[in-house]
Amino acid sequence: MTRISSRYVVDQVISKLSSEYDHMSKLNIMVLGKTGVGKSTLINSIFETRVVEAGVGKPVTNNISKVEQQGFPLVLFDTPGLELTGANDFDSLTKQITSLIKQYFTDNIEGNEIHCILYCVSTASHRFEAAEADFLKSILEGVKDYNVPVIVVLTQSFSRQDAAELKGVIENENLPIAAIVPVLADEYEVDEDLIIPPYGLDELTETMSGILPDAIRKTFIALEKANYDLKVKRSRAVITSASLTAAAIGATPIPMADAAILIPDMITMLVGITMAFGLPVNQKSTQDIINNTIGALGRSVFGRTVKNSLFKMIPAAGLFISAASAATLTESLGETYIRILTMIGKGEIKMEDVTKPEYKDMVRAMFKERVQTKKHSEKIEKTTGENKEEDPNG
């Protein structure tokens, strides 16, 4: 009979997480727009770290610089300090952009292509000049064979009305763009008692997530910090798949003491959720979260006391875990983990509290509550088995 300690599960999650990150496809994004429109502000408000400041920019053409950071699977092509004053500038820039995209597309390194262009126009400057429209058109023409989606981001949109007008103007051009999204990336202080909160990042990230290929979407959701719904949605998909697997395993009723066969499926699920929330594997905070959260649940779900805790929580299960119970257990574990990670991400649980003993009690209480809710909402299939005694170690 298998004995699984929560230490084992924690170690497995950490090592699998590490290998998933190592093999994560890189997301390549290009951000275009005149100097001061808010490109850096936008990127820093979408992604987990302050990519633009922290990363080392390397000029790849006159106007384009490549920003990347060790261990962070994002490559950013930025056009800092771009003064677009005349047709010559537009011309030269179009050439740089199209040849770069072509180069990345044809270098035969899989997944190396530019996945998305964010073309930034400032709402605050109230203008989308004819010359800029031509520039955008020529870029679109230049990249069309490479299937690179272009999103026009209306930055610094502290006036929603101006943003709506500018959006209308650009829409009238009938350009082959994926979307036009007004955004205020950072709160804007009109005066002391009037502060406009940021908005539009959820719509922008949702749009970006929607147009990215599957493998790259996984990276994007892990790296972005602007839209928790994306993380939750992705995590729910991970849970659904794990619960189905658990139910399939449970279709042959599992003796309590052998519930360990559900563990690999649960580990895969926990890794998938940790990835969606973008927890960096080599940081102490991540280790603390995984240790204390999964550690706490371990006792109830996969620990030595599995028998007792399951008996208390799923009384109908008898000595065997049924398909429905296996699914409930898996689902409740996943949902509790999502809830915790969301609360930590939003600052509702402070990092310094994660290592306190009360934290584990709270996690267990949440898990228990979840199982109970689930039990009420679905009838747990009653499976009776032979009344044999459990393994004393199990």
Ligand SMILES: Nc1nc2c(ncn2[C@@H]2O[C@H](COP(=O)(O)OP(=O)(O)OP(=O)(O)O)[C@@H](O)[C@H]2O)c(=O)[nH]1
């Ligand atoms: N309040 C507020 N300020 C913004 C926003 N976007 C940009 N800014 C301000 O506008 C100025 C220029 O923003 P950047 O993000 O540096 O612009 P950029 O496009 O990266 O400029 P370059 O790197 O020079 O090409 C900064 O002072 C920002 O703080 C925003 O959404 N809200």
Ligand SMILES: [Mg+2]
């Ligand atoms: Mg910048």
